[in-house]
Amino acid sequence: MKTEIKLVDYLASRRSIPAFQMGSPGPGQAEVEEMLRLASRVPDHGKLAPWRFIVYRGEERVRISAELKKMALAARPDMPGELIKVEETRLTRAPVVIAVVSRAAPHFKIPEWEQLMSAGAVCLNLLMAANALGYASNWLTEWYAYDERAYPLLGVEPGERIAGFVHIGTAMVPPTERPRPELSEIVTWVGEDA
Known part of the structure; x- marks a missing residue:
């Protein structure tokens, strides 16, 4: 039985599970489709x-x-055995892997930068949608996200780029916290409190 959690509590404790620490079961097609519906509800200037x-x-x-x-x-024939094993499992660490593919392109009104940020928002929404349905998730890129020679193999078309691979499955270990930045290190206040 899944427990409900308030959004603010979820955001205060949200953590990714490393893809290699996920296992079965993974989401079925209906659950994946629901995740994708939720993930696509992001800011999208111009509805592109x-x-x-x-x-x-x-x-x-x-x-x-x-x-x-x-x-x-x-590319690296002298690769050590442990790295070869990593390469063998690139898309098999979790039961489902979803590529978020950016189709950002020049537009007469909408800057490409805004289109790229929309793809990033889709990745985050997909993580949260997977978590909302009770699954662990992790957003990765890795070398093949940037190597266009891998794009035909991955189903990526010319002119497209990979925003990320979201790995989805069941957590095999509990999530652990990691250090977070102090607000004093990342916030600049301008003006006075109203």
């Missing part, structure tokens, strides 16, 4: 939807991970 999703499931994750390993070894 300058992003899209690619959902990796099942054995296809194994095949793509094997191809990514080949690409990594071609």
Whole structure:
């Protein structure tokens, strides 16, 4: 039975679970579709939807991970064995991996920067949607998010970029807290309290 949590309490304790600490069960198709509906409810100046999703499931994750390993070894043939094992599991760490693909492009009215930020907001909403449905999630990029040679393998079209890969599954360990910045280090106040 899932427990309800107030949004402010959730935000005060939100944590990502490392993808390699996730396992089954993962979300089914109906749950993934609900996550994607929720994730797409972000600020989107001009209503461009300058992003899209690619959902990796099942054995296809194994095949793509094997191809990514080949690409990594071609670039670095002297790769140590432990890193080879990491490459073998790129998309298999969690039961479902969703790529958020940015389609930001020049527009007569909407700056590309705003379109890119909208894709980032989609990634965060997807994390929170997965958590709201009771799953662990983690937003990663890693080398293949930036290597356009991997894009055909991943289903990314020319002119698109990867905003992130959101790994979704069941937490195998409890989340741990990490240091957070002090507000005094990241906030500048301008003006006086009204």
